[in-house]
Every structure is written in C-alpha cells, then in structure tokens.
Amino acid sequence: MPIISTAGLARTFQTKNGPVEAVRGIDLTVRPGEIIGFLGPNGAGKTTTLRMLTTLLPPTGGAATVAGFDLEREPEAVRRKIGYVAQAGGVDPQISVREELVTQGRLYGLGRTAALDRAGELARDLGLVELLDRPCGALSGGQRRRLDIALGLIHRPKVLFLDEPTTGLDPGSRADLWDLIRSIRERHGTTVFLTTHYLDEADELSDRLIVVDRGVVVAEGTPSALKRAYAGSPDATLQDTFLAITGRGIAPGDATPVAV
Amino acid sequence: MTALLSDTALIFGRYARQTLRSRFQILFGVLMPLLYLLFFGPLLTGLPLGGAGDSWQVLVPGLLLQLALFGALFAGFSVIVEKQLGVVERMRVTPVSRPALLLGRVLRDAALLVLQAVLLVLAALLMGLRAPLAGVVIGFAFVAVLTIALASLSYALALKVATPQEFGPTINAVSMPSMLLSGLMLPMALAPGWLDVLSHFVPFRYLVDAVRAGYVGDYAGTAMLYGVLMAVALTLISVTVGTRVFRKAGA
Numbered sequence: 204m205p206i207i208s209t210a211g212l213a214r215t216f217q218t219k220n221g222p223v224e225a226v227r228g229i230d231l232t233v234r235p236g237e238i239i240g241f242l243g244p245n246g247a248g249k250t251t252t253l254r255m256l257t258t259l260l261p262p263t264g265g266a267a268t269v270a271g272f273d274l275e276r277e278p279e280a281v282r283r284k285i286g287y288v289a290q291a292g293g294v295d296p297q298i299s300v301r302e303e304l305v306t307q308g309r310l311y312g313l314g315r316t317a318a319l320d321r322a323g324e325l326a327r328d329l330g331l332v333e334l335l336d337r338p339c340g341a342l343s344g345g346q347r348r349r350l351d352i353a354l355g356l357i358h359r360p361k362v363l364f365l366d367e368p369t370t371g372l373d374p375g376s377r378a379d380l381w382d383l384i385r386s387i388r389e390r391h392g393t394t395v396f397l398t399t400h401y402l403d404e405a406d407e408l409s410d411r412l413i414v415v416d417r418g419v420v421v422a423e424g425t426p427s428a429l430k431r432a433y434a435g436s437p438d439a440t441l442q443d444t445f446l447a448i449t450g451r452g453i454a455p456g457d458a459t460p461v462a463v
Numbered sequence: 464m465t466a467l468l469s470d471t472a473l474i475f476g477r478y479a480r481q482t483l484r485s486r487f488q489i490l491f492g493v494l495m496p497l498l499y500l501l502f503f504g505p506l507l508t509g510l511p512l513g514g515a516g517d518s519w520q521v522l523v524p525g526l527l528l529q530l531a532l533f534g535a536l537f538a539g540f541s542v543i544v545e546k547q548l549g550v551v552e553r554m555r556v557t558p559v560s561r562p563a564l565l566l567g568r569v570l571r572d573a574a575l576l577v578l579q580a581v582l583l584v585l586a587a588l589l590m591g592l593r594a595p596l597a598g599v600v601i602g603f604a605f606v607a608v609l610t611i612a613l614a615s616l617s618y619a620l621a622l623k624v625a626t627p628q629e630f631g632p633t634i635n636a637v638s639m640p641s642m643l644l645s646g647l648m649l650p651m652a653l654a655p656g657w658l659d660v661l662s663h664f665v666p667f668r669y670l671v672d673a674v675r676a677g678y679v680g681d682y683a684g685t686a687m688l689y690g691v692l693m694a695v696a697l698t699l700i701s702v703t704v705g706t707r708v709f710r711k712a713g714a
Contacts (some may be wrong), residue, residue, distance in 0.1 A: 259556060285556070294550070298481070312558065448493075
C-alpha cells in the first residue's frame with residue numbers, strides 16, 4: 204500500500220496571457236519509509252506538485268491519495284498526517300523557539316502540556332535545547348533549518364515534505380542535516396519527500412529519484428539505476444544522467460561544482 | 464465549533480503576545496488622533512457645529528472612529544509580512560480552523576484598538592470632554608465592531624494581493640474618502656446639500672452619527688438605530704467575505 208500515489212495530477216494556472224500548464228499530469232507512487240528525491244529543472248513543476256501534495260493548492264486535474272486520504276475530498280485528514288517544511292521556513296523572528304514549537308503543537312491539536320513536552324522532546328532530539336529561549340531570528344542558518352524541521356515533526360507525521368532543505372547552508376550543516384533526515388526515517392519510519400537542486404544531495408540521501416520536466420515525470424529509479432540507464436554506467440555522475448534525461452542542466456550555473 | 468473557539472483563542476494569543484512585546488505598536492496607532500485632539504480640537508470650541516453637545520462631544524466620536532478606520536484597514540500589512548516569512552503557509556498546512564486564522568487576528572486588533580480608544584478618551588477628558596459613561600462605553604463598542612469588520616476585509620485583501628505595493632494604495636484609496644465623506648472631523652450637518660447626500664452612501668457616516676448621539680446621551684433615537692444596523696450589516700458582510708477568502712486560500 205503506497206503512502207503517496209497520484210494519477211494524472213495536474214494544475215493549470217489562468218493568467219492574463221492564457222492558461223499555463225504548470226503540472227500536466229504527474230503519476231507517481233511512494234512506499235512507506237522511502238526517502239524520495241524529487242528533481243527537475245527550474246519551472247519543471249516541482250514546487251507546484253509539492254504544494255498540491257501538501258494541500259496548499261487544489262489540483263485542476265487528476266487525483267492523489269496521501270497517507271491514506273484523498274487529497275481533494277479529505278484535505279484536513281491529510282494535513283494531520285503530513286509535515287511540510289517550506290523553503291521559507293515560516294517562523295516569526297521575534298518569537299522564541301520554545302513558543303513557536305509549542306504554538307505549532309497546539310495548531311495540531313495538542314494540549315498545552317502535551318505541546319510543551321513534545322517541544323522539549325524535539326529540542327533534545329534536534330539539538331535545540333540551548334536555543335529554546337532565543338528568538339528565532341537569532342539562530343544561525345543550520346539551527347534555523349533544524350527548528351523548521353522540528354516544527355514539521357511536532358505531530359509525528361507519517362510523511363515529511365521538505366522543499367529544498369539545505370539551500371543556503373554551509374557544507375558542515377548540510378551533512379548534519381542529511382544525517383538528521385536519515386535518522387528521522389530510521390527511528391520513526393517517516394517517509395521523506397524532498398525537492399532539491401543539489402544533485403549530490405539527491406544522490407547521497409535518496410532511496411529513489413523522481414525526475415520531472417515540463418510538468419510530467421520523465422524518469423524514476425534508484426540513483427544507480429538511473430545512471431546506468433541514461434548515462435551508460437553506474438559510475439556516471441548524476442549531473443550527466445540528469446542532462447541525458449532532460450536535455451538541460453538542473454539549474455542555471457550547475458555546470459560549476461554543486462553546493463560550495 | 465469547539466475547535467473554532469480554541470483555535471481562535473490560540474491565534475489570538477499568538478498575536479496578542481506579539482503586540483504586547485512592542486510598546487511602540489501599542490502606542491503608535493493613537494498618535495494621529497491624539498494630534499488631532501491636541502492641535503485641532505481647540506479650534507472647534509466655541510464654533511457652532513450644528514448639533515447637540517459641545518465641540519468635544521462632536522470631535523471625540525469622530526476621532527475614535529478615525530482610529531478604528533485607519534488602524535483596522537492597515538492591519539493586513541502584518542499578513543503581507545507573514546506571507547513573505549512563510550508563516551501564513553506554515554499555518555495553512557496545519558489542520559487549524561481556517562476562520563480561526565482570521566478571527567484570532569481581528570479580535571487581537573479589536574482589543575488593541577479599544578485600548579487605544581480608552582487612552583484617547585482619557586486624553587480627551589483632560590482636554591475638556593464631558594460625556595455620559597454609557598455613551599462612552601457605546602463608543603468603545605463601535606470601535607470594536609468597526610475594527611472587526613474592516614480588519615477582516617484588510618486581511619482578506621492582504622491575502623489576495625501579490626505585493627505590498629498593491630496593498631498600500633488600495634487601502635489609501637478607501638480610507639481617505641471614507642474619512643472625509645463620513646464627517647469624522649466635522650459633522651455633515653455643516654455640509655452643503657450635495658455633500659450631505661453623498662455622505663449618506665458612506666456606511667461609516669451612520670456609525671459616527673450613532674456614537675455622537677451616544678456621547679450626548681441620546682440612546683434610543685434614529686441615529687443610534689441606523690448606526691447599530693449599519694455596524695451589524697457591515698460586520699456580517701465583512702467577516703463572511705474574510706472567512707471565505709481564508710477558507711479558499713487554505714483549500
């Protein structure tokens with residue numbers, strides 16, 4: 204039983220210059236406990252797909268179930284089962300780490316004491332204990348990211364969606380975050396669905412890659428299977444594989460070494 | 464229903480604490496009406512303003528609603544900031560009640576503006592205002608209701624527009640004519656016929672007239688009746704529009 208499955212999931216935006224088909228029909232399945240790297244060039248429809256899967260944007264076509272619930276008919280049930288960490292994060296810089304965590308828990312229906320306990324527990328797991336009384340705005344990039352993920356995990360979701368989780372982090376913080384994501388999956392069996400622009404990250408972290416281009420899935424498989432199929436050898440770089448699949452780089456400037 | 468109430472309380476608490484952290488935010492809103500009170504109010508004493516009561520009983524109700532008008536209409540700016548920070552989106556992926564996201568915010572605004580209204584009336588007492596207590600309390604109630612109505616619309620607009628550059632001018636285009644055409648500064652009793660007629664199409668006029676009636680102890684006249692009816696209608700429409708926008712945005 205897949206934890207995410209979509210059939211022909213599509214989104215068309217009406218603009219002044221006529222309709223724009225951002226996502227033309229996504230078919231994918233994700234098994235419980237997988238870490239999925241969701242890749243594609245800029246404008247491929249990654250973010251739009253992610254926003255649909257997290258109930259933020261209603262699809263204009265197709266269907267999907269997420270964590271056992273129909274995306275369109277039961278968005279509220281889906282919300283209770285998923286965590287979403289947007290690129291922007293979404294914390295108020297003036298508010299303390301503790302208060303943001305507790306409020307987040309209460310937004311998911313925890314009582315005050317339960318929310319406080321859960322905030323403390325996550326702070327211990329994610330190395331935020333010393334920071335609990337600091338305003339969120341005073342955290343470093345890596346600390347901020349750990350807080351964002353803690354907020355996404357407060358209600359023990361079955362699926363965690365991460366939108367470009369390591370953008371803007373230094374190499375050390377990125378490696379720490381990868382370890383964190385792996386340990387979340389190992390300890391809680393959480394399914395992780397992440398978008399990224401960094402091919403080394405996708406390679407390192409994902410069990411399976413799903414590549415989208417122009418609003419449809421153009422390839423999927425384990426990193427080594429994709430390398431073998433598209434670049435001719437399991438030792439090929441993911442960059443070459445990606446170019447072979449989409450005919451262009453993952454993002455402008457990706458010809459230079461990724462993630463410095 | 465209980466989820467709506469507890470979620471509203473939760474959102475109210477978050478934003479109330481945010482307000483309490485900033486004494487500047489608490490006091491700044493009262494500055495403009497306070498300046499009118501200090502430097503404009505004294506010009507009116509002794510002028511025939513065409514109504515019951517002295518000039519303070521005419522001016523202070525107008526300043527109270529001016530406070531609510533501007534304070535509430537610009538409330539949406541905070542949502543624009545929160546949209547950019549990603550806070551709005553983070554809350555929208557939680558199962559929190561969508562109307563609560565609006566109601567918690569507007570109730571915070573109502574509490575803040577009533578507090579500012581109290582400060583303004585205290586200052587007015589020092590300047591020479593004398594009015595019956597019941598009337599003054601009615602005035603605060605109108606401030607609260609007008610705030611709930613206009614802040615709902617402001618948040619709805621803020622959620623819809625893409626940039627702060629669209630939001631500010633739109634709000635100015637509403638607030639300035641509303642202030643001038645509802646006789647907030649000087650009663651429309653002084654206006655030539657055409658202006659008086661025009662002002663009857665501005666809903667705030669009825670609210671100002673009602674608070675002025677309250678300030679001279681006239682609680683059962685037509686001015687109060689029309690003011691209450693208009694305030695209720697305005698609130699129902701605005702909160703409906705606001706919750707609809709918040710619901711849809713969270714679909």
